[in-house]
Amino acid sequence: MDRRRPRSFYPLAAFFGLFLLFLYGPTLTIAILSFQGPTGGLTFPMRGVSLHWFHDLFQQQAVGDIWGSFRRSFALGLMVMVTTVVVSVMGGLAFRKRFAGSGVLFYLVVTALVIPSILISLGVGLIFNQTGLDVHWSTSGFGSQLTWTLPFGLLIMFAVFNRFDKSYEEAARDLGASPWQTIAHVVLPIIAPSLIGVALFGFTLSYDEFARTLLTAGSRNTLPLEIYGMTTNVTTPVIFALGTLTTVFSFLVIGVFLATVWALNRRRARAGSDAGKGMV
Structure with a gap:
């Protein structure tokens, strides 16, 4: 059997490598520049290597509310995550049968994905203004992000229940x-890995959402809005240190969700094995 790679493999592999570089290059550049020395700037060449800017990040900043905005984004992400999971499961169960x-x-529901995000933000903000309600990240921002x-x-739950064995x-x-x-005891345990996937989607999409929060967060920024605001008045690598930490946090969240899915699958496999032995 000839195991030699076809000639097309090498140009396609090179193209894929360039794609990965394009995808992750900016993030890697920010991560590298965040380790600038105390006299370093926002560009190459680097002036020394240190953790100075990470330490500076935890000091009182002259501009911005970094940790306040992080707490708001984290709380908003949890709110959106829980609501998305609950409503998606209810919707998936409802759509198993035809109704008027x-x-x-x-x-x-699907149309919300194709409407420009900034228009969603503008529309939700106007509705709250016209009805006399306060534009706030926990109300209007919450509602705007749910449209995303x-x-x-729901699409994930539709796919899950479409192949669910009744x-x-x-x-x-x-x-x-x-x-x-x-x-509670049959359906939810079986679809638990998919629910974790929906939860991961809900949290991560909310945590880094910018456009749909721009006009609905009110006077207190979420973390993406705060970072955007800092780009206009922060001229030190501390903003790169912030970007690096938020990226690491995002990967940690994804890792926790993946570990949970792995643990659930392993527990299910063990339970199935024990049940098989009991039948024997």
């Missing part, structure tokens, strides 16, 4: 389980 207006409702995360969550539910009902017991 289901098609129209589906397209209304819910369609993704025989598990039928077996639970035959054993006397109520509808709520069937959902």
Whole structure:
């Protein structure tokens, strides 16, 4: 059997390498520049190597509210995550059966993905202003971001329930389980990895969302808005240090979610193995 790679492999591999460099090059550049020495600037060449700017990041800043904006983004991300998971599961269960207006409702939900984000932000902000409600990150910002995360969550749940084996539910009902017991003890444990995926989508999409929060956050910025504001008046690598830490935090969040999925799958495999041994 000839295992030699075709000639097309090498130009395609080079193209893929350039794509990765284009995708991650800016992030790597920011990470490198964040380790500038105390006299370093925002560009190359580097003037020494140190952790000075990371230390400076934790000091009182002359401009911006870094840690306040981080707490707001984190809290908003958790709110959006929980709401996205709950509504997506409820929507996925509802769409398993046809009901009047289901098609129209589906397209209304998906339409939110194609409407320009800045128009969503402007529209939600105007609604709150016209109705006399305060424009605040926890209300108008929360609602605006849900128009971004819910369609993704619903589409994932539609795919999950489309291939869900209903025989598990039928077996639970035959054993006397109520509808709520069937959902709690059969359906949710089976789709738990997918729910974690929806939660990850909800949190990460909210955590770094800029356009849909721009006109709906009110007077207190979320972290993306704060970083954008800092680019106009911060002239030291401290902003690079902030970018590096937020990137590391994002990867940690993704790692926690992936580890949870791995643990659930391993637990399910162990339970299946134990059940098989019991039958033998």
